[in-house]
Amino acid sequence: MFVRGIRGATTVEHNEENEILSATTELLNQIVQENGIVPEEIASVFITVTPDLTATFPARSIRQMAGWELVPLMCSLEIPVEGGLPQCIRLMVTVNTEKKQNEIKHVYQREAMRLRPDLSTK
Template identity: 70%
Template sequence: MSVRGIRGAITVDANEEKLILDGTIELLNEIVRVNEIVPEDIASVLVTVTQDLDATFPARAIRQMADWELVPLMCSIEIPVKGSMERCIRLMVLVNTDASQADIRHVYLAGAAALRPDLSRK
């Protein structure tokens, strides 16, 4: 078994608490679904947001999900590079898995699909 990183990102329409929480849940649920993982297999989750999203901590959404209360979570601000994507939530899910690196499926939703078109499915 190895620890693998699963990347994901989603954009939200506005700096509003509900949109941030809902977007975080949507992104995490899709990562879990496509990679067939369960919270028990998660080593930790790093959550970053762009500086324009300060209405709430996205990790609040994850903490409220069933069976996720023991998963270590950390929120941070994304590096503010000029011209970079706005209103973006990113996740780095570290998972204990037998899956190979090539079998990991990264998830990019909404406007964040433009970040990694090579990994984004239509």
């Protein structure tokens, strides 16, 4: 068994609570679906947001998902690099799995597809 990191990112159009929570849930659901994982296999989820997203903690949406109550979550600010992608939510899901590194499917949605076009699918 290995511990693998699954990356994901998305963006929102507005610094609004419901939009941030909805985008976070959508991103995590796609990561889970595409990688065939369940909460019991997740070691932790590290969440970052850009400094312009202040309306809520994205982890709130994950804590409300069925089966995710015991998964360790941590929110932090993304490094404010000049010219960086604004209004961005990033996830690093660490999971216990038998999958090889090249079998992991990273997920980039909306404007965040620009961060890793090599890993993004339209």
